[in-house]
Amino acid sequence: MNVLSLFDGMSSGQIALKKVGIKVDNYYASEIKKHGIKVTQENFPDTFQLGDVTKVRYENGVLYSDNGNFKVGKIDIVIGGSPCQNFSIACVKEKRLGLEGEKSKLFYEYLRILEEVNPEYFLLENVASMDKESKLQLDEYMKVPGIEINSLDFLPQMRKRLYWTNIPLKNWDKKNYKYEDFIEKGWYSPKEYSSCLIEGHSRPNVDKLRLVRRHLEKSFIPIVYRSKFEYENMIKHYKEHYKGLSAKEVELKRVDLDNSVYDCARVLNSHEIERLQGVPVGYCDSISRDKAASLLGDGWTIDVISHILGGLK
Numbered sequence: 001m002n003v004l005s006l007f008d009g010m011s012s013g014q015i016a017l018k019k020v021g022i023k024v025d026n027y028y029a030s031e032i033k034k035h036g037i038k039v040t041q042e043n044f045p046d047t048f049q050l051g052d053v054t055k056v057r058y059e060n061g062v063l064y065s066d067n068g069n070f071k072v073g074k075i076d077i078v079i080g081g082s083p084c085q086n087f088s089i090a091c092v093k094e095k096r097l098g099l100e101g102e103k104s105k106l107f108y109e110y111l112r113i114l115e116e117v118n119p120e121y122f123l124l125e126n127v128a129s130m131d132k133e134s135k136l137q138l139d140e141y142m143k144v145p146g147i148e149i150n151s152l153d154f155l156p157q158m159r160k161r162l163y164w165t166n167i168p169l170k171n172w173d174k175k176n177y178k179y180e181d182f183i184e185k186g187w188y189s190p191k192e193y194s195s196c197l198i199e200g201h202s203r204p205n206v207d208k209l210r211l212v213r214r215h216l217e218k219s220f221i222p223i224v225y226r227s228k229f230e231y232e233n234m235i236k237h238y239k240e241h242y243k244g245l246s247a248k249e250v251e252l253k254r255v256d257l258d259n260s261v262y263d264c265a266r267v268l269n270s271h272e273i274e275r276l277q278g279v280p281v282g283y284c285d286s287i288s289r290d291k292a293a294s295l296l297g298d299g300w301t302i303d304v305i306s307h308i309l310g311g312l313k
Contacts, residue, residue, distance in 0.1 A: 002072055003027045004063070004117060006053050006080035006110050010295040011040040013079050014047070015279060016305035022312055026072065028063060030056050030080075035291045039284055053109045058116040075117045077312075081125035081300060082107040111141055121167050123308060125300060128160035138164065154303035156182055156193040157276045161304070167311040175303075182275040183268070187224040188231055194222040194268070194276050201267065202294035208262040209254060213242065215265075223265050224272075230264035237261045270296070278302030 001024055005013045008029035017024055027044065030053040031037055040047050050056050051066030063070040107126075114122055126138070128148045139145050142164040151159035153172060156179040179193050201221055205211040215223045216238065225231040241257060242250050270292035271281050277296050284292035 001025055001076045002074060004058075004075045004078045004113070004119070005029045006056070006078065006113060007031065007082055007106070008036070008040065008080070009033070009299050010036045010284065011044055011047060012277075012279070012300035012302060012305060014040075014044050015283075016300070016302050016309050019302060019306040020310045020313070022309060028070065028072065028075075030065070033295070035287050036295050039287060039295060042286055043283060053106065053113070056109075056113055058113060075119050077121040077123070078110075078114050078117055078119050079123040080110050081298075082110050107138070107141075121312065122165060123167065123305075124164040125305075126162050128162050130162070135162065138162075149304055151301040151304055152193060154307070155276055155278055155301060157195075157197060157301065158193055159196045159301055161301075163304075163308060165308060167308055169308060169311055172307055183224050183272050187226065187266075188228045189222075189224045190228075190231065191222075195219055197222070197268075197273055197276060197293075197297045199294050199297040201273075201297050202290045202292075204267040204290075208265055209242075209250070209259050211267070212238065212262050212265050213247075213250060222268050224268065225266075226264040230261075234261045234264055268293075273297075278304075278306075 001022060003013065003017070003024055003026070005011065005027065008031040011027075011029060014024065014027055026048065027046070028048045028050055029040060030050040031040070032052055037049055041049070048070060049067055050063065055066045057064040058075070061071060061073045063072050110124060124138075124142060126146075135146060144164050144166060146162035146164045147169065148160060148162055151157045151161070153174045155175070156177045179189060179191060182194075183189060204221065205214065211221070212223065212234065215221050225234070241253065245253065268276075270284050270289045273293055273296045274281050274283055277299060278301055279296065279299070284295060287295075
């Protein structure tokens with residue numbers, strides 16, 4: 001099988017193909033993030049890196065790219081997750097422009113290359129929080145309806161995504177993993193599953209009070225605690241002093257308080273994020289925690305993708 005992966009990131013597609021037992025003869029990846037390419041080549045050194053997706057072109061069995069021309073013959077499948085920033089509900093309103101947004105309009109590059117290659121199979125992924133109009137546009141372009149799958153059916157992470165594919169999709173049974181088994185022993189979380197892991201978790205707030213406040217008020221970033229006892233003390237302190245206050249009011253009040261109780265909190269480390277994304281533990285060990293969180297947050301939940309790709313067999 002010859003595979004063309006666009007917006008390849010750290011090559012989640014190769015992890016999924018390997019997990020499901022599909023032999024890959026040649027894997028061509030279009031990616032520009034240096035740390036993504038680094039991690040991919042360390043784990044899959046035979047990957048052909050193509051560079052910028054806007055410079056990739058396919059004609060008469062040849063892939064033309066920034067990194068040279070490759071006589072590939074027939075490409076069997078095109079996969080990719082085009083940028084979601086201008087679709088996502090996490091995007092500020094004025095930049096939530098759908099296919100007209102600076103990032104998300106790169107979908108048209110996926111569509112162009114898909115039409116040039118005309119493979120037997122394809123897979124496209126994007127966020128499920130896009131508005132109805134954008135979803136209908138993508139359905140029309142892809143000629144199949146996007147199917148919503150929540151990673152929570154496979155792993156303890158709330159992550160709703162849309163998948164457009166012509167691969168026969170098999171039914172699945174919801175898995176019942178425990179979140180506590182995915183975080184380091186000795187650490188505690190009151191939640192049964194992680195909130196959605198996103199690229200923005202690569203830039204965590206180092207101020208523990210601000211970090212905890214964002215988590216409690218927005219439930220936006222997954223946090224774990226040194227113990228249940230310390231967590232309960234922290235919650236008691238927060239409710240007594242900060243609950244219901246604006247960010248400005250918190251900053252004014254905190255000056256007169258001992259806030260060391262919030263030191264018991266931390267963000268997830270790279271191994272915990274790998275587990276929650278179904279990525280082999282240690283896959284991103286050659287880069288920093290924050291760079292790993294960036295790639296993993298932008299990447300795919302391997303168990304979902306391997307289930308979809310399993311339809312190829």
